[in-house]
């Protein structure tokens with residue numbers, strides 16, 4: 001029996017799409033504008049279907065090399081960093097132009113891995129990204145190569161894309177590359193290599209099957225496998241597929257079995273709860289009355305505004321907030337549906353009063369049980 005979990009992609013609402021250097025620059029010949037235009041058109045179509053999309057794009061170093069007429073990848077890091085700074089201009093200019101053709105806005109974000117491990121910056125990056133998503137602007141992310149060299153040396157943004165997937169709670173990470181997907185052995189050296197349609201991201205055997213990196217991008221399959229494992233930690237599924245296949249994004253969204261699907265072991269909610277509990281700093285807290293503590297801890301219910309007695313700290317919708325009982329003991333953490341300011345106005349009130357009080361209503365709950373982890 002063939003296992004087919006492609007329907008999971010059909011259901012995924014938030015995607016991180018990563019485009020690699022070799023693909024983007026047609027193997028070092030400068031930005032492949034035609035291909036970029038097609039990916040952008042596909043991404044725009046996905047957003048019109050209601051998919052929230054974040055783009056992680058490499059190609060700055062490769063484009064910088066072309067602009068400086070450098071044919072051999074420099075060894076010195078500062079040369080690579082200079083190329084990245086030069087190439088990034090062309091990269092964002094190209095995306096800006098292509099998205100504009102569809103009347104879409106894009107935003108540039110340069111991140112480092114440290115930004116995502118520092119809790120304050122993590123939350124800042126998260127709030128900015130969620131705001132852009134709410135505003136229907138497509139974030140275009142690259143590593144800030146001037147100050148960080150991780151992806152220049154090893155990753156071609158594969159790891160960064162996975163960290164971004166964790167950051168925004170993406171359900172799917174799509175890594176577009178110049179290969180069809182992951183093979184059971186290196187297809188460049190063995191014509192009998194078979195494309196793997198579906199694997200467990202946590203399968204240790206994958207590393208043995210993944211070969212080395214290419215000349216332009218530093219990625220290769222190993223960093224992609226590693227990225228899929230990172231993404232799996234927050235319950236996100238990864239697909240490694242060829243960016244050269246016609247309408248690849250559309251077809252993946254329709255559930256077609258292209259490339260390799262790397263699945264997380266835990267279902268999304270379990271993984272996400274673990275992730276919430278272990279990785280995030282809280283931005284504020286809400287004090288629950290006795291009834292709400294019971295509903296949350298014993299009955300697995302969502303937290304309604306009516307059960308909250310006080311709101312402390314500054315937070316925005318989507319940030320992580322601690323739930324404490326009246327003695328100050330933490331009972332849960334979770335993503336809050338309303339900002340601190342709005343929460344203060346609706347606590348103690350029935351949910352059907354929310355829109356009257358605020359003039360809008362995002363959700364009936366202050367915190368949905370799917371977004372909560374008991375501590």
Ligand code: GLU
Pocket residue numbers: 021057058059060061062084142143145151152153155156157216217218
């Ligand atoms: N962040 C780099 C870029 O966008 C990584 C790719 C590389 O090292 O060539 O170009």
